Amino acid sequence: MDKRIASTAEAVAGIPDGATVMIGGFGGSGAPIELIHAMIDRYRATGSPARLTVINNNAGNGGIGIAAMIKAGMIAKMICSFPRSSNAEAFNTAYLAGEIALELVPQGTLAERIRAAGAGIPAFYTPTSYGTELAEGKPVAEFDGTSYVQERWLKADFALVKGELGDPMGNLTYRLAGRNFNPLMCMAAATTIAQVRQLVETGGIEPESVITPSIFVDAVVEVPAPQQEEQLVRDGVEY
Amino acid sequence: MDKRIASTAEAVAGIPDGATVMIGGFGGSGAPIELIHAMIDRYRATGSPARLTVINNNAGNGGIGIAAMIKAGMIAKMICSFPRSSNAEAFNTAYLAGEIALELVPQGTLAERIRAAGAGIPAFYTPTSYGTELAEGKPVAEFDGTSYVQERWLKADFALVKGELGDPMGNLTYRLAGRNFNPLMCMAAATTIAQVRQLVETGGIEPESVITPSIFVDAVVEVPAPQQEEQLVRDGVEY
Amino acid sequence: MDKLTNAQIAWRAAQDIDDGAYVNLGIGFPEMVAQYAPEGRTPVYHTENGVLGFGPAPAEGEEDWDLINAGKKPITLKPGAAFFHHADSFAMVRGGHLDVAILGAYQVAQNGDLANWRVGTKGVPAVGGAMDLVHGAGRVAVITDHVTKDGQPKLVEACTFPLTGVGCVTRVYTSLAVVDIEDGRFVLREKLAGLALEDLQAVTGARLHLDGPVADLIVPEAP
């Protein structure tokens, strides 16, 4: 079995207009910048993929990554927990102009909804957001005297994630706190595309050290010297 | 912070009569035999802990471990997925004599209920068992045209688990397929007691290699040459 | 009546498993399917207790009892294997990540209902992962003798034994035939060459429908 793909361009070539795309990372840590930029390149060249729904904790920073997707006009809707940040002008501008929709989800609920999708759990109850405006319209139930909100799984057509090591079967590890949403998104998407800093041979990752088992991954592309979103933002880079 | 305990006897000294105790392992892999036997020793010496509810995938084998607890008369109820096996005479005898209660839970549901307890999720929906006798009396709901059964979290007072490496803070790793229910049970019990083959210094487990973070563990006891349940059963050992 | 051996049934089921497919084989008879993966195809086997990518049993005396499958039998690892905990393992099952699950059966109904965990109400009940495995996999196939030891049909209009899952089975490989389940009906795809349709129907507990030609069910003599 060989899930290796030669280039980021090839890896994202099958994402259609209107797709729902999960993008891993928390801020810049674990963000698959090169896969995102390959999508932008394709959009500039072909007009696709357009009208995307993007799921990420944030909504982009500065002029690169998801922010650059927003500026390019590729995103119709963001599902995230924290679209506001010091350099989130791209989202802010588009949102306040009514050009982009927002589904705001508490961070832990976002993680759990994604995990639920991966685990075949269509709905679950959480204390989070009970009694707040983010629970409006959602079913509520009481268990053992406490009230909880029912939340639904959150699936995607594609997940783009950033790993540290990957093998041809699709086993992945992550670097430091770059893990964050990445392993969950691998589980929740119909097609998961991983960029990894290093492709090792099959068997090159200890079975006890695998964080994302190969069953959750469909394509692996090596990006040996990945860019770091935070550094690009600080350097004022516009993609 | 130092969660080290000097002996298995001391580690299990605080488990009261009537407690609900999760015991890790799947068959013999990852089974904390020495902690179980320490509980039996204490029961023989003091009459406690008695009337336990025990949660494990199985219900003991041969004459050691959980089977020996059953023979000793310590267990009032088993919650498990597969109490029947080639050497499960202890449970079979007690069950057919009406001396022990059984809550039978599908294996994946058992794992998910334990995880839900650890994650603060009081209830969730699963396709598993829908339309079967194991779903009788449980709420049913339809999502996207498919029917699901509502299951509740499963908590415990204590969890006894078997790790490979442990550090004084309580970080754990597991050996091979000995992982199984152990990391989940660490999350779901009020007090988690881990036996580990080797206690290393704090920092001796790579942060990326930790499987159970210390927050889920309350006590760690080193058992340098742990017995293997399967071998004991094959050797016909009676504890 | 001529019929296939268990090895031949397992062989036939193995022919439908693609290279690189993620597969769970139920405890017992279904485990046999792994022996017959066609040349050049390398399925990846999943076991409920948290291993992906395991291989056959080790040589006697080389067992490591922390390295077992859901049947508690010792296994080995193939390159690219991974360990994970039980919740992640059943996420793979329930979450639709497996391509194929192959299970045994007491009865399969024409609507896809499966009964394979319990034949009555006596003794000690034990379910294991049976009720989970019937949900989520891309295909849930059954391998089974066509009839019970005393000649009763195992393919039935409605299960009389306690159910494992509702409407979950998509294909049945029996000792006499290959039958798909579509729109609440048994659709006959293959049958033994020497077996007349009416004789097959006679040992089947529900109507066998035809949808195009019925192929001969051809297997090696001793796979």
Added chain:
Amino acid sequence: MDKLTNAQIAWRAAQDIDDGAYVNLGIGFPEMVAQYAPEGRTPVYHTENGVLGFGPAPAEGEEDWDLINAGKKPITLKPGAAFFHHADSFAMVRGGHLDVAILGAYQVAQNGDLANWRVGTKGVPAVGGAMDLVHGAGRVAVITDHVTKDGQPKLVEACTFPLTGVGCVTRVYTSLAVVDIEDGRFVLREKLAGLALEDLQAVTGARLHLDGPVADLIVPEAP
């Protein structure tokens, strides 16, 4: 009116954190609490993005942007640290594993309701982990100025800003007092020595109840 500095409020909150406690400090002002852990106590800090056991920011130029906290600030690791994914991270929060969460507030109501994520309906809403962090921890404490910049009470009968969570706060450390929330009431535990009860009540939006003696709120001049 004399009042504590933010550093002094953070110092006071830090005195109630036990050695070995697992603690989440909200982004911003609450992060300051970590600077004042008493000698001999080593709390273990949790951050939502999947790190347990992190230490202070690295020296300038030594940042690794894959090693950040929930505020996206660079951090360092202490011995015994662990990484995990976001679902496990919020299992720690929601599942009751944290001993203490210390958060900021726009308003705290006498029944423990907290408003700290949004002051109105304008602009871009952003919630992050705020609504999760108010559930599960053994104690959910707030640190805050006693009043808003324009002198309005932040301790109120009922929140007027959008809620973060219902009945979740157990203690409030303010620039003037330490107040517990018990049975739907504010119970005054400590106040600045020179501050008259009626003056404190005057800047508090709900009745302050007494339950035993009120201690002096004593903090170092420059902690």
